[in-house]
Amino acid sequence: MRAFIFPGQGSQKVGMGAELAAASEAARDVFGEVDEALKQKLSVLMREGPEEELTLTENAQAAIMANAIATVRVLERDFGVSVFEAANCVAGHSLGEYTALASIGAFSLADAARLLKLRGQAMQAAVPVGEGTMAVLLGADIDQARALAAAAAQGEVCEVANDNDPSQVVLSGHTAAIERAVALTKEHGIKRGMILNVSAPFHSSLMAPAAERMAEALSQTPPAALALPLYANVTAAPVTDAEEERALLVEQVTGRVRWRESVLAMRAGGVEHFVELGGKVVGPMVGRIDREAQVTSLVTMQDLEAFAKQVLG
Template sequence: MRAFVFPGQGSQKVGMGVELAGASPVAREVFQEVDDALGQKLSAIMAEGPEDQLLLTENAQPAIMANAIAVLRVLQKEGGITLTEVADCVAGHSLGEYTALCAAGSFTLADTARLLKLRGQAMQAAVPVGVGAMCALLGADLEKAQALADAAAEGQVCQVANDNDPTQVVLSGHREAIERAVAMVKDHGIKRGVLLPVSAPFHCDLMRPAADAMERALDQTPPGALHLPIYANVTASAVADPAEVSRLLVEQVCGRVRWRESVLAMRAAGVEHFVELGGKVLGPMIGRIDADATVTSVATMADIEALAKEIG
């Protein structure tokens, strides 16, 4: 069995998609469609920067999605691959869940771009700049991370945001609480705590206004039928019902990204091969979760050609 997986925020960089657009008209069409849907030249920001514009959550989220869908469309149209014939399920990390739903036919490309733009804006607006923060705990499992979060909270929000793999957990919440957590890592047997360069505290209770905004947006643009089941971030289990998908996307804004558990659940269901499209971020995580899993990360034309040859 094979799963196609899609990266989340942090995988963006200036120059993303340039090689693909230069080599394939299919990729150029994707970037143009996203530009048209958003009424902005996002493709120019992706290609040329400036970096501070690309790092803005409202730009980074649709940009990462557009890049991954461009890779998928090139694989499909030029590599002759039909997703439903080569994949058994999809999954995505945080915003990557929207990319996965687009890949599975539940959202159009234009709707996915608009939803992610709104999601980025709503997440940024939910908490004033400087009030929230996130940190990565290196050498921490979920149990140690949870104990640290509880100890550092002191009445403020300090929650596990991402359970990425057995060695990396991310905390999110009030800046003071996150800074306390970083200062306390050694007391909890954790190797290192690193403040993340993010503009808002994602996946914690401070994001409630953004969850409300996404609930309204998804009422207006509900998910359609899925061609493949998706493993949802907040439940780490397969979902195929559009109404359930919509509910879980709202929950996901404040909820924990259970990536480690999602990968283990896919493995338990029989997935042996994970294909990451549009980045090389999830591949290493999956390798740390289960060293026996086969992982292919696909971001360039050479990667696409190699994968098409392998699975075609």
């Protein structure tokens, strides 16, 4: 069995998608459709920068999705391999869950772009700049991270935001609490803690105002039927019901990204091959979660051609 997986924020970089756009009309069509949906030349920003503008949450989320869906469309139109033929299920890391839904037709490309633009704006607006942040813990498992978060909170928010793999957990919350957590890492047997260069405390309870805005938006633009099972971030379990997934997307804004558990659940469900489209971020995490899993990253035309030959024989 094979899972198609999609990256989250942090995988953006200037020049993303440029090679695909130069080589494929399918990719150019995707970027043009996203530009039109957003009434913004996002494709130019992706290709030329500046980096600081591309990194803004409201731009990065839609850009990462657009790049991954362009990869999907090139695989389908140029190499004759559809998601439905090649994958048994899909999953995405944080915003990548929207990409996964778009890849199986549960969201149109335009709707996914507009929802992610709003999601980025809502998350940024939820907490005043400087009041919240995130930190990555290296050499920490989930139990160590939870204990550290509890010790550092001291009446403020300090929560596990991302359980990425057995050696990497991300905390989110009030800036002072996150700084205390980083200072306490050694006492909790954790190798290292680093404050992340992010503009808000994503996937924490501080994002409640953003969750309310997304609940309203998703009530107006709900996902359609899911043609393949999707492993949801907040439950690490397969979802096939569109209404259930709508609720989980709202919960995801404040909830933990259970990526490690999701990969283990997919493995338990029979997935042997994980294919990351549009990045090389979540694939390496899979390799750290289960060394026996086969992992492929599809970024370039050469990557896509080689994968198509493998699938089509």
